[in-house]
Amino acid sequence: MYMAKVVGSVVATQKDESLVGRKLMIVQPINSEMDPVRTEEVAADTVGAGIGELVLLVRGAGARKTQNEGTHTRDVVDSAIVGIIDRFDK
Numbered sequence: 001m002y003m004a005k006v007v008g009s010v011v012a013t014q015k016d017e018s019l020v021g022r023k024l025m026i027v028q029p030i031n032s033e034m035d036p037v038r039t040e041e042v043a044a045d046t047v048g049a050g051i052g053e054l055v056l057l058v059r060g061a062g063a064r065k066t067q068n069e070g071t072h073t074r075d076v077v078d079s080a081i082v083g084i085i086d087r088f089d090k
Helices: 061-067
Strands: 002-010 023-030 041-045 054-059 079-084
Parallel strands (some): 041 079
Antiparallel strands (some): 023 041
């Protein structure tokens, strides 16, 4: 699991069937000092996060499991927002 900041959203009218109806957000992974790490990426939002919020992010198989609704034979999600961070203490 990773921390990230939501910095924008993506609108894609043409996309894989498994992405239809999903909100796609641009996230910037951060460290515990809130400094950017790595590059921005697109993540499927499962919790209703908004721009400017700090979120928990999962990748790979964990991200696909959050999207599994039993309606798709395959899922192209590789990154998903699974929580909104209220605070973190260090």
